[in-house]
Amino acid sequence: MKANFIHTYVSVDCVVFGFDEGQLNILLVQRNVDKKGAKDLKLPGSLIYNEEDVDDAANRVLFELTGIKRMTLKQFRCFASPNRANDPDDMKWLDMAYKPNINRLITVAYLALCKVDRKLNNVSKYKLTEWCPVNKLPQMPFDHNQIVKESLTEIRTWIELNPAIVFELLPQKFTISQLHKLYEAIYNKQIDIRNFHKKVAAMSYVLPLEEKQKDVSHRAARYFKFDKKAYNKLKTSI
Amino acid sequence: MKANFIHTYVSVDCVVFGFDEGQLNILLVQRNVDKKGAKDLKLPGSLIYNEEDVDDAANRVLFELTGIKRMTLKQFRCFASPNRANDPDDMKWLDMAYKPNINRLITVAYLALCKVDRKLNNVSKYKLTEWCPVNKLPQMPFDHNQIVKESLTEIRTWIELNPAIVFELLPQKFTISQLHKLYEAIYNKQIDIRNFHKKVAAMSYVLPLEEKQKDVSHRAARYFKFDKKAYNKLKTSI
DNA sequence: TCAAAAGTGTTCGATATACACCCATGC
């Protein structure tokens, strides 16, 4: 009986959201195996180190992936099905990428948010990274498709609890239209634009700038910015 | 570098909430060490087995603890600080209770809900279990105090997402007053009773019964029940 | 008749929803 307690490896996997051209995208990486044909993409992740907390491991993965030191991230669930790493291809890849005989692998999944205009400098480790629209995801190894699926409901509840995080997905300067499209993408439904303007006007921490779009073939939109200090002051006052 | 990937043990720990006499309580168990004086209580938990998912492990722990097969439960966070099991007493206890040389222990924390009037039949394993009011918790081993603290905010967001789960903390038949006190305990603030009556009246899935309290030295309160079917129908229709 | 808890309505402000037209700009 006591022998049945499992000695296991633990990994973190990150669902990195980005927003571009009205679409939510997820950042995927290519596995190291040379599989002809199929692209073989997966969520970025890593086994955790000896003296490393899972949160630290997630930050490390994201840094190696993007060159960004402190991304906004949130742990959302541990995936631990005994069968999640039973596919022969996946086992072979674990052998190669980490060490042989990884008999069981449990993963802790994270959500992370990334501004589109952030230049990504991925450190050596990842040969190829790719933004992939959430509604056109490929078949992925392990339970990564399941993880992404759950992350989509998780990101909504995250925003309910902390409305400020949506601005992590937009450039410093953004238009109402961009924000509007982002909300529509996250909630996957249409939102009346007039009511949306009112809603934004009521957010004291979203400030209009003097600057407007240039060289657009229609009326130029005003830029806005998110004022973190105003937001925090408001939040602590409640 | 590759040697640095950790081979670790994984446990589950359960924060079991109960509600009695206007108070939220948590079910704790006594550790097996004979420490004089101090009671040495901890959260119920266990290492996970070889072929066991963490959700299954949590269900097993709860069954062994209460005799209840399917408790309402929810995974809420993985605690994995490298130092969380570094206390000498805790390490000694791990040696005894499980096996020697558990160098690192990661835990996945669960919330569970238990009706007060449920008779608890704890299976052999636990010598002594104790309901403990959330505002009078003892010092506990590992990071169990931290886990409980986070569970208190977690239970609120759980209820926001799924209002039906509060009824898991009440008897089949309950009075508005009981429900009212439960909400006050969970949100830790006073709630106007007239508005509360209105709110309950608007819940189409909370049905008044003919039955009333007996032998009370004041006006007898009406009993209500939660209608799961009506709730699910309502939920799917939205 | 008193103590103790049950039960009951109205008003107000804030918030969400529905809905359609004019404005600025580049081509």
Add this chain to the structure above:
DNA sequence: GCATGGGTGTATATCGAACACTTTTGA
């Protein structure tokens, strides 16, 4: 001048918050 997207206001319904007195029952 036209195509494209930007920007605006009003009316209505819904929801939450504040607030005090009467009813029932046993002791």
